[in-house]
Amino acid sequence: MPTIPPRAEGPVGPVGPADLPDDLVDGLVAVLDLVRRGVARTRPEVVRASGLGRSVVAGRVARLLELGVLDEHGTAPSSGGRAPRELALRHDAGVVLVAPLGASRLTVGVTDLAGTLLASLDEPASIADGPGPVLDRVDELFARLLDGLAAERGPVPVWGVGVGLPGPVEFLSGRPNRPPIMPGWDDADVRARLSERWDAPTWVDNDVNLMALGEVVARRHARQGRAPLGDRPDQPEDMLFVKVGTGIGAGLVARGRLLRGAHGCAGDIGHVEAPGGADVVCRCGNTGCLEAVAGGAALVRRAAEMAADGTSPALARLAAAAPGGLGVEEVVRAAQEGDRTSVEMVQASGHLVGQVLATLVNFFDPGLLVLGGRLGAGSDLLLASVRQGVYQRSLPLATRDLRVESAAAGDDPGLAGAAAMVLDELFGREQLRRWLPQGSPSGRRATAA
Amino acid sequence: MPTIPPRAEGPVGPVGPADLPDDLVDGLVAVLDLVRRGVARTRPEVVRASGLGRSVVAGRVARLLELGVLDEHGTAPSSGGRAPRELALRHDAGVVLVAPLGASRLTVGVTDLAGTLLASLDEPASIADGPGPVLDRVDELFARLLDGLAAERGPVPVWGVGVGLPGPVEFLSGRPNRPPIMPGWDDADVRARLSERWDAPTWVDNDVNLMALGEVVARRHARQGRAPLGDRPDQPEDMLFVKVGTGIGAGLVARGRLLRGAHGCAGDIGHVEAPGGADVVCRCGNTGCLEAVAGGAALVRRAAEMAADGTSPALARLAAAAPGGLGVEEVVRAAQEGDRTSVEMVQASGHLVGQVLATLVNFFDPGLLVLGGRLGAGSDLLLASVRQGVYQRSLPLATRDLRVESAAAGDDPGLAGAAAMVLDELFGREQLRRWLPQGSPSGRRATAA
Ligand SMILES: [Zn+2]
Ligand SMILES: [Zn+2]
Numbered sequence: 001m002p003t004i005p006p007r008a009e010g011p012v013g014p015v016g017p018a019d020l021p022d023d024l025v026d027g028l029v030a031v032l033d034l035v036r037r038g039v040a041r042t043r044p045e046v047v048r049a050s051g052l053g054r055s056v057v058a059g060r061v062a063r064l065l066e067l068g069v070l071d072e073h074g075t076a077p078s079s080g081g082r083a084p085r086e087l088a089l090r091h092d093a094g095v096v097l098v099a100p101l102g103a104s105r106l107t108v109g110v111t112d113l114a115g116t117l118l119a120s121l122d123e124p125a126s127i128a129d130g131p132g133p134v135l136d137r138v139d140e141l142f143a144r145l146l147d148g149l150a151a152e153r154g155p156v157p158v159w160g161v162g163v164g165l166p167g168p169v170e171f172l173s174g175r176p177n178r179p180p181i182m183p184g185w186d187d188a189d190v191r192a193r194l195s196e197r198w199d200a201p202t203w204v205d206n207d208v209n210l211m212a213l214g215e216v217v218a219r220r221h222a223r224q225g226r227a228p229l230g231d232r233p234d235q236p237e238d239m240l241f242v243k244v245g246t247g248i249g250a251g252l253v254a255r256g257r258l259l260r261g262a263h264g265c266a267g268d269i270g271h272v273e274a275p276g277g278a279d280v281v282c283r284c285g286n287t288g289c290l291e292a293v294a295g296g297a298a299l300v301r302r303a304a305e306m307a308a309d310g311t312s313p314a315l316a317r318l319a320a321a322a323p324g325g326l327g328v329e330e331v332v333r334a335a336q337e338g339d340r341t342s343v344e345m346v347q348a349s350g351h352l353v354g355q356v357l358a359t360l361v362n363f364f365d366p367g368l369l370v371l372g373g374r375l376g377a378g379s380d381l382l383l384a385s386v387r388q389g390v391y392q393r394s395l396p397l398a399t400r401d402l403r404v405e406s407a408a409a410g411d412d413p414g415l416a417g418a419a420a421m422v423l424d425e426l427f428g429r430e431q432l433r434r435w436l437p438q439g440s441p442s443g444r445r446a447t448a449a
Numbered sequence: 450m451p452t453i454p455p456r457a458e459g460p461v462g463p464v465g466p467a468d469l470p471d472d473l474v475d476g477l478v479a480v481l482d483l484v485r486r487g488v489a490r491t492r493p494e495v496v497r498a499s500g501l502g503r504s505v506v507a508g509r510v511a512r513l514l515e516l517g518v519l520d521e522h523g524t525a526p527s528s529g530g531r532a533p534r535e536l537a538l539r540h541d542a543g544v545v546l547v548a549p550l551g552a553s554r555l556t557v558g559v560t561d562l563a564g565t566l567l568a569s570l571d572e573p574a575s576i577a578d579g580p581g582p583v584l585d586r587v588d589e590l591f592a593r594l595l596d597g598l599a600a601e602r603g604p605v606p607v608w609g610v611g612v613g614l615p616g617p618v619e620f621l622s623g624r625p626n627r628p629p630i631m632p633g634w635d636d637a638d639v640r641a642r643l644s645e646r647w648d649a650p651t652w653v654d655n656d657v658n659l660m661a662l663g664e665v666v667a668r669r670h671a672r673q674g675r676a677p678l679g680d681r682p683d684q685p686e687d688m689l690f691v692k693v694g695t696g697i698g699a700g701l702v703a704r705g706r707l708l709r710g711a712h713g714c715a716g717d718i719g720h721v722e723a724p725g726g727a728d729v730v731c732r733c734g735n736t737g738c739l740e741a742v743a744g745g746a747a748l749v750r751r752a753a754e755m756a757a758d759g760t761s762p763a764l765a766r767l768a769a770a771a772p773g774g775l776g777v778e779e780v781v782r783a784a785q786e787g788d789r790t791s792v793e794m795v796q797a798s799g800h801l802v803g804q805v806l807a808t809l810v811n812f813f814d815p816g817l818l819v820l821g822g823r824l825g826a827g828s829d830l831l832l833a834s835v836r837q838g839v840y841q842r843s844l845p846l847a848t849r850d851l852r853v854e855s856a857a858a859g860d861d862p863g864l865a866g867a868a869a870m871v872l873d874e875l876f877g878r879e880q881l882r883r884w885l886p887q888g889s890p891s892g893r894r895a896t897a898a
Contacts (some may be wrong), residue, residue, distance in 0.1 A: 049595075052501070052505070053505055054506060056501075056502055123650025161559065168844070168846050170846065177845075177846045178845060178846065238710060238711045252812075252813070254498055254703065254830075255659025255706055259703055259708075259813075259818070260814070260849070261687060261813060261814020261815065262687045262814050262815055262817070262851075263814050263816070263845065263846050263847060263849060264814070265811075265814050265846045266812065266813055267653075267812060267814075268811050268812070268814075268844050268846075268847065269808070269812055271844060272807070272808040272810065272811050272812070272842070273724065273804065273808065275722065275724070279471050281569070286842075316862060333594070355722065356808070357806060358722070359718070359719070359721040359722065359805070359809075360808075360809075360812055362714075362717050362718055362720065363699065363701075363715065363716060363717070363718055363721070363809055363812070363813075364708075364710060364715055364720050364812075364813075365709070365710025365711050365712050365714045365715040365716075365717075366710065366711055367710070367712070368711070392619070393721070393735075395618050395717050395720060395859070396626075396627060396710060397619065397626045397627065397712050397713075397714045397715065397716050397717075398710070398717065400712060401712075403710075415496060430838040
């Protein structure tokens with residue numbers, strides 16, 4: 001893949017968040033957010049949903065139209081009277097750069113302000129190369145995506161940048177915290193690095209949180225597709241998203257928003273004590289961690305033994321046929337094809353995960369439990385075992401109508417999730433206040449750096 | 450204690466929530482809530498904190514003053530220029546009735562709109578008598594408290610009613626759900642019963658959630674006492690409150706608000722599986738529940754055995770001296786006095802609770818873990834064991850600066866907590882919308898019933 005010389009400066013365009021006037025903080029964003037989320041589509045709906053007066057709403061909408069951030073079009077058919085004109089966020093007023101980075105793959109994308117993916121690039125890369133080389137490469141690929149867009153429609157302002165990392169991240173500072181599989185990344189100022197390069201606010205979170213956000217978006221879209229026009233599509237929702245892949249982690253969603261906890265590490269359940277796993281040593285140095293006993297890496301290791309010692313001829317066949325040797329996919333496939341050893345392994349894993357999740361369901365009462373990750377979303381067998389474990393041990397009230405489902409999001413929920421993180425933070429009133437301190441026009445830069 | 454004939458009708462006064470005009474929903478409450486929480490104390494502060502325009506704020510404040518809900522007084526000293534007048538919620542504009550009911554005690558109180566307790570009554574009563582007799586008695590005591598107030602200052606409008614129950618409650622419907630120690634209460638419409646009697650919105654929650662809210666209030670007051678005037682005292686806070694008393698339960702606070710979960714039963718951790726407690730049968734019918742192994746009732750049962758069989762002379766002495774026999778207090782005292790058997794029991798209990806909490810700290814990342822209840826708040830030994838268990842097993846990021854503390858709230862956090870629940874719901878914008886549906890002036894009653 002050819003490399004591209006880094007651009008001397010970020011692209012500039014009609015209106016980026018840094019160019020928006022200060023009175024944005026004083027109300028424009030609240031209006032924008034209601035329209036963006038589809039909660040209000042006309043001026044009267046904004047009046048109703050915001051609690052602001054008619055004339056105030058009229059003034060703000062006018063200003064947003066003038067700034068080119070909102071658009072209004074066609075009057076919807078109405079029974080008598082003048083139909084109000086429909087407002088919409090101008091999705092093409094800017095773009096968001098997203099980079100959900102995996103342990104061994106680097107994915108970058110560019111979305112519009114609705115979070116719709118416009119273009120993406122993907123290549124093998126080792127996160128263990130460290131923040132310098134990896135983020136340089138991310139910048140190169142971002143630049144290439146933006147050049148492609150600019151060629152089509154002229155320069156586009158970057159409104160925000162979102163990064164996902166395969167390890168614990170302190171969300172408020174945007175820095176990884178002792179990530180076990182990311183040598184050289186501990187405490188690296190990823191946010192400053194990218195926000196300076198792209199002159200745009202940047203947020204960094206762990207991969208599981210972004211998958212959870214991607215799932216929220218996917219389910220919201222599915223609902224909106226079904227919902228009649230004018231319905232409120234953005235109902236608050238409680239969800240516990242659990243990724244079961246090589247490792248195990250969770251994302252907590254309360255009323256449609258991600259809960260990150262005091263240090264931004266809520267959901268780190270991979271290293272909680274698994275029932276009865278006391279003697280297994282984990283990569284974190286502790287023993288008996290859930291991930292070390294029931295995660296994909298543990299399953300693959302056991303599967304390799306079963307293939308080698310003749311216990312499972314089916315696994316031995318799949319191991320010989322797979323170019324990279326046995327992986328999570330092979331174990332899942334062997335179980336689907338009825339290989340008894342694999343079925344038992346997947347069920348045992350699901351049962352352990354289910355036991356831990358039973359405690360968490362009692363504690364968090366999520367209403368919806370979603371399994372993602374290559375093992376979680378890929379195996380009905382695992383889903384069934386987890387469901388059984390949860391129902392066996394959770395309280396009747398918490399499991400009444402509890403849905404336990406596979407992830408609805410597509411192949412790369414990280415791209416959608418990273419865009420959702422940026423847009424939620426950018427338009428979320430509370431968060432924006434953090435980024436744009438009052439009375440300090442340059443504060444946004446100071447905070448970003 | 451003499452009984453009082455029930456009043457034919459609830460007290461009426463100048464302005465109750467049912468009398469407030471509909472435009473309350475359209476913005477007045479947002480302003481009121483900022484002032485009430487001390488986030489904004491002057492018109493310019495309301496402008497800044499709400500993002501509303503000056504003239505809008507001026508209009509709303511004028512309306513609230515006219516309604517007698519807000520008050521303005523003395524100008525604060527200022528360096529040059531006209532000092533803005535200070536706004537305050539008129540705490541005496543109405544009252545809140547609260548009844549945190551225990552298994553064997555009935556407590557009722559009346560607070561002002563700041564949640565300050567004006568009067569309370571307390572008497573022995575069995576919750577097992579069922580909702581009819583218990584709530585009749587609550588009504589009688591409420592009426593007595595209100596009569597006392599009316600004699601002093603004329604009739605006072607009831608703005609809301611808050612009830613706590615010692616069992617799982619579905620918060621949205623205000624009904625107990627299969628409460629183990631409350632025969633006859635399952636699915637009882639406690640909300641309708643009280644909201645009809647007192648013509649005021651009513652909320653019902655379990656006792657642990659109310660204790661957690663009481664703790665939030667106590668800590669907020671402690672901070673406000675220290676904070677310089679004009680400081681923002683209502684910082685968002687994440688807290689995990691754990692009651693260790695006869696039973697065990699938790700309350701989840703995220704950004705200063707209680708998280709109740711999809712069915713309102715978040716925090717029900719008494720019946721999660723305790724490590725290594727597989728053979729102990731719990732009152733819920735399951736085996737190995739945390740509460741059955743490490744709760745106060747379990748400790749007292751074991752202590753009675755140790756007292757009877759001569760293992761612990763200290764416990765035997767305390768048992769002989771206590772009028773009601775051994776209770777949680779006696780075990781705590783014996784441990785404090787160095788009785789080896791009691792020390793070991795309390796430490797073992799703390800260690801088990803700590804192991805379960807380690808998982809929940811990783812999951813929820815609270816920043817602050819508070820132990821309440823007679824065992825949790827009463828024993829430094831238990832606190833130390835819990836702390837040790839949590840630190841041993843939680844991730845470094847989640848335990849960085851994690852505070853593990855005893856409850857700061859006083860003897861009856863349930864009264865303060867019940868008032869906080871009602872005031873949060875009453876003034877919380879989002880919640881108010883649920884109570885006062887748009888375009889339906891009588892909707893508030895329909896929802897309450
Ligand atoms: Zn581990
Ligand atoms: Zn139980």
